[in-house]
Amino acid sequence: MRYVQLGDVPVKHHIQFKQPDGTLYKEQLFGTQGFSGRSSTMYHIHLPTCVSEIERIGERRLEAVPDDMLKHRHLKTRSFQAQGDAVSGRIPLCFNNDVILAYARTTDRMSYFFKNADGDEALYIHQGSGRLESMFGTLSYTSGDYLIIPRGTIYRLVEETVDTEIFVVESLSPIEIPRRYRNEYGQLLEHAPYRERDIRVPETLETHREDGRYKVRILARGIFHDYYYDFHPFDIVGWDGYVYPWAFNIQNYQPITGLVHMPPPTHQTFEAHNYVICSFVPRMLDYHPDAVPAPYHHSNIDSDEVIYYANDKFGSRRGIEEGSVTLHPSGIPHGPQPGATEASIGVKETKELAVMVDTFHPLQITKQALEVEDPTYAMSWKG
Ligand SMILES: [Fe+2]
Structure with a gap:
């Protein structure tokens, strides 16, 4: 991935960066592989830790078929009744310790924000268009897009129309561009089947300063919790780094x-x-x-x-x-x-x-x- 900066950031990391009222912006380092992997640094208006209410929703259910038979299978996913939103509507199809594959066809728009802290997501948008709104900014999407969302990203899909159809790849490890497509600098090589210009990153960063009651549904350790904040979770004035959601159209x-x-x-x-x-x-x-x-x-x-x-x-x-x-x-x-x-x-x-x-x-x-x-x-x- 390449370095991206959106919004305002101070000239150096870890120095004073003040809001108009003289208080400091709250700096957060956001990495998905400790301190040695890729990361981004973001600047919040509010403390990202300042939650007002926590509710335990329950464990995610992944029910494997007992006594499964070894055979080739064909699943007709369009026989599933459309249900829920881009998160709640997901129907798991198969899984192991590395990846969970699911299908969703929505009837509702997301009325809350979501954070998958357990896995990166690749959402293949089979049908539908809209905006992926995230703490890193907004990215428009359309049919054929892979939306790659790093774990821990707070986001929601804002669909132009419901009936969005998604093949969901939930990954227990980071989803990367194959190493053999890149040179030692990370640049995509001539033989790679796509190049940097084909990759779309968040286009705009809108800083939300409004107060209210905002729900972020968090999936972590296989358990859903609802976190309620008194401020909009997209309260970031700027960020830079190598971790952010991105899109690539098939x-x-x-x-x-x-x-x-x-x-x-x-x-x-x-x-x-x-x-x-x-x-x-x-x-x-x-x-x-x-x-x-x-x-x-x-x-x-x-x-x-x-x-x-x-x-x-x-x-x-x-x-x-x-x-x-x-x-x-x-x-x-x-x-x-x-x-x-x-x-x-x-x-x-x-x-x-x-x-x-x-x-x-x-x-x-x-x-x-x-x-x-x-x-x-x-x-x-x-x-
Ligand atoms: Fe094959």
Whole structure:
């Protein structure tokens, strides 16, 4: 990530920085990996510690299916009833100790602020537009955006219209740009599938000076608490550093194409500890005269593969709908369904649009996910 400054900051860290009334602004160092990782320094009007009421809401519920069976799965997420807002409406689909994958389709706007202190979030906005308002400022978003929100960021989505559809990746480790795309200075290299100009950072910082009663729902240690403050949580006059929410639109992913089929790492978009996030975007297909553009079967013995389909065009899959999710677990091979390989021969381009999460440790599927499972999928290779 690059250095960003928004609003007013003093000429040096940790020196007097006074408000118009002569009192000091309250400085806060905001880091997500102790004092050795990336951080930002922000200046509040009020003490960020000054809470007026705390209410324990309860534990988050992640219910794995007991006695789960090893098999390929297809989930039709659009069969879920739309519910709640961009936080309360999330339905967990699968999880392990590194990542939680969820789906949301909203009926309500957020009437409160949210802070996920347990994980970074990558919100893939399948459908919807609006503003991501945060303590770091405001960032507009639209369909196809990945919104990357570092843990601890107080934010809310202000949707232009509800019915926002989100594939949620909640990460127990920081979500990063792959190291192999960057040089020793952190700059994106020529072979990277996107560049700095494709990354959007908070555009404006509005300092809220109003008093009132403001609720911040905090998820920390797996427990939700509501914190109430007598002042608006976006009371920051300025900040600078390397930690902030940012956006990248999947349409700006520059696909890497080749003479023959290119492997999944060419689709890699982000990395985190023990999993990766990849983007499948419309692109030209392989140009060898005898190329077989469909993927070969592969045995991902040590990783689970989850694909979220942002449209219903995916060369190797049949019966996929927009909003479908497939889960191909480690331990058994997966690949194109019967006929898909032959059908791909001679095809020059694909319109597919999908987000893939490959985890290096097994995922557990949730009880909710099975409510929308297509029970025929595991046997669909039988022809
Ligand atoms: Fe695969």
